[in-house]
Amino acid sequence: MATNGKRETVIEARGVEVGFGDRLVLKGADLDVYRGEILGFVGGSGAGKSVLMRTIIGLIRKSAGTIKVLGSDLDQLSDDERRAIERRWGVLFQQGALFSSLTVMENLQFTVRENLHLPQRLMDELAVAKLEMVGLDASVCSKYPSELSGGMTKRVALARALALDPEIVFLDEPTSGLDPIGAGDFDTLIATLQRVLGLTVYMVTHDLDSLSTVCDRIAVLYDGKVIAAGTMDTMLKSEHPWMKEYFRGKRARAAIGAREAALSGNG
Ligand SMILES: Nc1ncnc2c1ncn2[C@@H]1O[C@H](COP(=O)(O)OP(=O)(O)OP(=O)(O)O)[C@@H](O)[C@H]1O
Numbered sequence: 001m002a003t004n005g006k007r008e009t010v011i012e013a014r015g016v017e018v019g020f021g022d023r024l025v026l027k028g029a030d031l032d033v034y035r036g037e038i039l040g041f042v043g044g045s046g047a048g049k050s051v052l053m054r055t056i057i058g059l060i061r062k063s064a065g066t067i068k069v070l071g072s073d074l075d076q077l078s079d080d081e082r083r084a085i086e087r088r089w090g091v092l093f094q095q096g097a098l099f100s101s102l103t104v105m106e107n108l109q110f111t112v113r114e115n116l117h118l119p120q121r122l123m124d125e126l127a128v129a130k131l132e133m134v135g136l137d138a139s140v141c142s143k144y145p146s147e148l149s150g151g152m153t154k155r156v157a158l159a160r161a162l163a164l165d166p167e168i169v170f171l172d173e174p175t176s177g178l179d180p181i182g183a184g185d186f187d188t189l190i191a192t193l194q195r196v197l198g199l200t201v202y203m204v205t206h207d208l209d210s211l212s213t214v215c216d217r218i219a220v221l222y223d224g225k226v227i228a229a230g231t232m233d234t235m236l237k238s239e240h241p242w243m244k245e246y247f248r249g250k251r252a253r254a255a256i257g258a259r260e261a262a263l264s265g266n267g
Pocket of ligand 1: 020025043044045046047048049050051052
């Protein structure tokens with residue numbers, strides 16, 4: 001597996017191109033994600049952040065480029081090898097994407113049932129353990145997604161992403177739709193899980209607070225390419241017009257002020 005100094009690259013995207021019809025959304029995107037980091041992925045609305053994430057996990061076909069995950073080029077794998085790699089990541093889609101007709105317990109066991117052959121009692125114990133990991137207790141097991149608050153839905157979706165003890169978790173806008181306190185709590189949860197479980201976290205987000213509080217590095221997608229990757233300090237020093245506006249503009253200052261006000265009880 002590739003290493004950069006001491007850092008092991010767990011996702012390596014090179015020259016990734018993706019288009020829909022005659023419109024190219026990704027025009028040669030390059031990205032490295034290192035083991036154990038929380039990478040925040042930003043870009044304007046419709047820039048292609050979700051498209052790149054979905055391409056990395058194989059849900060969207062690219063027209064050019066290579067993607068290696070955990071050392072393997074996914075295009076070169078047999079179906080069995082591919083499934084084995086897929087078991088090593090978990091995904092939290094935008095909106096949580098829980099199955100509405102299944103209870104929380106059934107949602108949590110869905111992936112496990114497909115991948116492992118375990119006795120029901122053990123699966124039940126595992127599901128409760130995952131719920132506890134994300135700060136929920138067994139009382140939510142019999143609830144349906146429509147009975148959960150936005151924050152609980154995100155937590156259940158995160159528990160489901162963790163179902164197979166993944167090494168990498170992909171999170172698509174995990175704090176969208178949460179109030180500032182809920183978003184702050186969710187960020188803390190992600191940071192704690194990353195530390196305790198040694199996860200690599202790939203997080204598409206618009207949330208500047210998440211970026212400054214939990215992300216080790218930030219990558220920026222602009223005009224179909226990753227134009228920068230580095231720490232928040234690096235982002236704040238950039239003179240690129242889009243990055244300047246995004247990280248230092250009026251919206252950035254307002255967003256940071258809003259969560260600080262909510263956390264100090266003035267929101
Ligand atoms: N399956 C698809 N078919 C056609 N066009 C698509 C498809 N998926 C995404 N697109 C288009 O690709 C572009 C990038 O979409 P994407 O969802 O990746 O944006 P994003 O950067 O995640 O934006 P946002 O922050 O608003 O969620 C958009 O113009 C979208 O309409």
